[in-house]
Amino acid sequence: MSRAYPEGPPEKVFVPNAPPVPTPKIYKYAALFTLVLQTTSIILLLRVSRTASGVKYLSSTAVAVTEVLKVLICLAVMLVQSGGSVVEVVRSLHAEIWLKPVETLKLLIPAALYTIQNNLLFLALSHLDAATYQVTYQLKILTTAIFSVTMLSKRIASHQWIAVLLLTIGVALVQMPAGTDATVKKKEGNTLIGLTAVIAACFSSGFSGVYFEKLLKSSKTSLWIRNIQLGAFSIIIALAGVIVADWAAVREGGFFQGYNWLTWVVITFHGVGGIIVALTIRYADNILKCFAGAVSIILSCVISYVFLNDFIPTMVFTLGTFMVIVATFVYGYEKPTPTDHVLKP
Template identity: 40%
Template sequence: MAVENVSVGFKVYCLTVMTLVAATYTVSLRYTRTIPSGELYFSTTAVCLTEVIKLFLSLGMLAKETGSPSRLKNSVMEHIFYSPKELLKLSVPSIVYAIQNNMAFLALSNLDAAVYQVTYQLKIPCTALCTVLMLHRSLSRLQWGSVFMLCVGVTLVQWKPVEATKVQIEQNPYLDSWPSPSPSSALDSQARVYFEKVLKSSDTSLWVRNIQMYLSGIVVTLIGVFVTDGDKVQEKGFFFGYTPWVCFVVFLASVGGLYTSVVVKYTDNIMKGFSAAAAIVLSTVASVLLFGLQITLTFASGALLVCVSIYLYGLPKQDTTKLPRPEADKELKEKLLPV
């Protein structure tokens, strides 16, 4: 398995950027869906446009990596046009991401940004399970305990839904009380673990893998546009309802998608979840200021449990395999005996 060696500082930088992008994206998306300044835009077109932008950004990064137009052309021909099996392989996460991204718009049309951020952390136990099954890794008892704690925290957050006094549209009461990010987080975790497995199982460039995935993603999301909003798009236009805020959301989604690939490539996939605690805090503060979110005791308790569980989950596992069992027991007794 090919794993890149990078500095701790670079990993911290990536996770910090991911935290800021995740919090800002969630709050901005919630704003565009609940406090519109005009007619509401089509979420399917925003998801499709995001895939297009990510494709062009990945092509730019691949051009920088290859160093010359001729090498870029050769790389694209080799890995895109002459590798249909690889394109098919990367179509799996692209389909899942397309569904997940559209579900995010649905969820944030009915859930507050802070509630969404907390509930969406169900991706951590889903990712943990997928990691064990697909990547054959093991989790410590502390990690499994933190997963259980996280589920309890999410349950508390959803127990009595919080209210936002400044939201200007009517929300679906069923989706508002049901943890709609749950299936989204399950899909997200499966796609990320699958993508991690593909990335780290070969030496193929990260940007080549992104291009392969985004090409499939564009096709899938275009189908989604015409199946879901085809008549409306033909009548009003692809960019109907777009405002600077909507463009900002699309930009954040594009940057976030690329940074997710970098995090998956250069760190462990589930490391991305550790920045979620800070994103929850930032989203909560922004929700109070922008949407008039009323914090309840159950929400605060649940959010705290989720943050603590994320911290515990990220603690390094103790290595007990270096010493044979008898020698390990002997060393432990020596440490416990008084001097």
């Protein structure tokens, strides 16, 4: 496997005579396309798993198990890349993690934020309807753009800022709540808790995502090593969260209480999703990742209408869909001259 970097020639990992690989642009669009499919699937699966009858699984344990799975996936990929050499994998881990403690500790911040963010989103979904949750969570697009400019000194053209604003408005229109007054009154009591949780998650998502992007793109450390570093810290923090929040429930019903085949499917999709997001950040950027998430929301609504028969598209939905599509093309448009007018932070 090889990866291309703008600052130098491709770095080869483990395989000395690696075959040619697709260009970074192909990687970018492949990662974004896969992310859209994964995000759409997980939304539908998570909805079913949290509304199914029976004993509910603890979200804190699901977050911890997801991080364990992500680390195992990365180790498996490294093992394949090394030609099945466990010794080579151990040497790489020792060289990149144990012998570089400062580099490893840099992952503590995003690990903590990602873990907190995942638990905040479970909390938000417990107190908000799906539409309100999805609309509010699109604030991460704006926070990501702002952190990209301030932390990465990324030059975002004026038309791209317009696209970000257009996308946010479009997704808000698509997810405009259409509940009755009775439905609104029923959820009023816990709305503040849910909104606070999802807004906090938006800022966490924006900062941690850009921070992780900076680490990935400022170092030649393997993506899989970075994810193992991130996952190791996340496991520790997630288990601490289980002890603090749900230890009494775990002692009474067990760590895996409420788990069934659907729970494991959700965990698997979440684990794979973490890797896909990391690939997207590596080969694209955080803002494009947010656009992929927005497209997946629209796709989820379409699937709900066609297959689940629990959603009826309106003129507002159609308008929002059009705005998101236009915004996606506007953001990706590159002007032919290098004298683009840009907005500075």
